[in-house]
Amino acid sequence: MKNVPLYLAGEFVDSQTSEWIDVTNPATNEVIAKAPCTTDAEMRKAIESAGEMFKTWKEVPVSERARVMLRYQALLKEHHDEIAEILAQETGKTFDDAKGDVWRGIEVVEHAANVASMMMGETVENVAREVDTHSWIQPLGVCAGITPFNFPAMIPLWMFPMAIACGNTFILKPSEQDPMTPMRLAELFEEAGAPKGVLQVVHGGKEQVDVLLTDPAIKAVSFVGSVPVGRYIYETGTRNMKRVQSFAGAKNHMVILPDADKQQVINALVGASVGAAGQRCMAISVAVFVGEAQQWIPELKEAMAKVRPGAWNDSGASYGPIISAKAKDRIESLIATGEAQGAKLLLDGRGCTVDGLPDGNWVGPTLFSGVTTEMDIYNEEIFGPVLSCVETDTLGDAIELVNKSPYGNGVSIFTSSGGAARRFQHEIDVGQVGVNIPIPVPLPFFSFTGWKGSFYGDQHAYGKQAVRFYTETKTVTSRWFSSEATSTEANFSIQLR
Ligand code: NAD
16 A cells, blocks of 8 residues: 655655545555645645745746756656556556556647747837837746646646746645556656756645645646536635636537538547546537438447446456546436436446456446437536437537537537538637547647636636746836937826837
């Protein structure tokens, strides 16, 4: 049994707490580690050490900060499979999917290595006589990140490399359900040459998060997780005068027009709905079949029925277990509600078993048709391998349906019509749109731009928007007198002359 350490003031240390949270292997429900509920004194130490370190880290030249990121991305690549194995064991993800989680994080580190060009300010010469103005982009100070269980490599890597490359120091509070992957990321960060104290990692739940949300030394908070917690983080953080970006839950639709390629549609729906057991914020959970495309539902059912979950190292498994027994019970109860509210249960994943792993949190692929917008399975984020099929007559009806959803993380359209795709992209009220791509997660030179109830804040994750989020703009106006033009009179106006 392993106690997960804290990363405090540059040392990996055992917490002095008496409260520990079980970390379980979701394929067996065995306890594989214990994560500490960081004490108040340890939280204080993390914040003070990050504050102290900021004074020196912000003075490190931007190219040196970028070089730390270059070394870090090389080390992460070198240890890619090893990190993916730790990740697969604590999340249950298949090895392939775990590797994808690590890889998409590495891409952000690569992007962070280009920070200098993203931190360039602006200059205008001669804004008045002998007066020039330039702006600088400066770091904020101590920033904090609170991350969810479902991407324990990618999401911490969305945050701390960008924040630290900008010259900030960072306190990470990863999910208590899979804290070992982020700890490995922290070890490698130090190995890459990041000075001790630039990154701190604390563990726990609401109590520890509340310290980060209220301590005046924390200047900005990045959060990724569920809707109720996301709202709470945004409200509490901003009430405490912090900059907050809060990425929350989702309900993503895929709209299928009858002119789409049927096989591509079926492949995309199966992978995007049950991949990672549906535990992705960009998973497709609603398929909107327009007109005659509805005839493809039986073939979709046939394809989904062939898919099975299994252990992370079972190469025949398409996805792994649900993260906890509690989350599995919630999914099963939502399936029961769907049936009770009148949806047609075409495939029932309840009671799923996997040979040799009788205690895992398994849910089989589940498919509903005839789903309507009043049903709980349409409105709730199920976060399981459950796909709801909704039928509409026209593309216009499909767009109206999607736009009424309170969420706006991702959406996609499958069609062979450029005109239909263009109309869809233009009219849809969702922040990330795929055309014949089911999960349109942007690469890090763009930003992750969820909308509506899927995001609270204004600057999004990674890309140029992350640089804006983690920095402040300072605008300097200066006059250097040359002998002829020097004014000898006092100026009582605000106008620059
Ligand atoms: P969660 O909200 O339960 O937990 C997220 C983090 O918040 C964890 O670190 C947790 O310890 C902390 N936390 C939990 N309860 C808290 C409370 N009451 N007060 C303060 N902090 C609290 O989310 P999860 O179950 O770990 O992750 C799944 C959710 O994350 C899904 O809703 C999914 O859609 C969402 N998600 C969103 C995105 C996105 O980019 N929009 C990406 C990934 C996951």
